[in-house]
Amino acid sequence: MKLQQKGFDRAAINRVLEKLEERNWQSDARFADVFYRQRVMQGYGPLRVRQEMQLKGVHDDDIERCFTTYATDWAALAYERYRRRFGNAPLAPSDHKERARRMRFLAQRGFTSEHIYRAFEKAQENPED
Known part of the structure; x- marks a missing residue:
């Protein structure tokens, strides 16, 4: 993690991330949705979209959900x-x-x-x- 590289405590980082998720200020699923739709709108195909999502660290379940939720031709x-x-x-x-x-x-x-x-x-x- 970038924050860890800057000297922040891992436990503190995790606590803050949990608080952000509780308040719905940070959502991995929402990021996956937005990223998927953005790349499709930019004209990228399924192989590239999937690869870029994996490189961004999106969980496989979220990737599959995006591909099944949005019926892309x-x-x-x-x-x-x-x-x-x-x-x-x-x-x-x-x-x-x-x-x-x-x-x-x-x-x-x-x-x-x-x-x-x-x-x-x-x-x-x-x-x-």
Whole structure:
């Protein structure tokens, strides 16, 4: 803990944290909810959101609760990010280099291969969107 590194007593830190939780001034569940929704609104996929929540120290139960509570259409979000980044620029079937670049973009944002595939399918179906 950062406070411990600054020389504060662990027992005192725990007492203060318990008081904050009792008064509902600090809530791990609320932090998880806000963080999840924020990252989804920023256009990140489920793999990246889950990883970042784990790195922030969010408990696995809170992570699972967020993923089940909020019905996120990840494929639609991947398509939205695809359109925002690449617009209506058509993708030639033979342009493998560009296809790979676009796929990497979505993968780096944390979308699964299934979400990426569905986003590409929708982009091919609706080139004028």
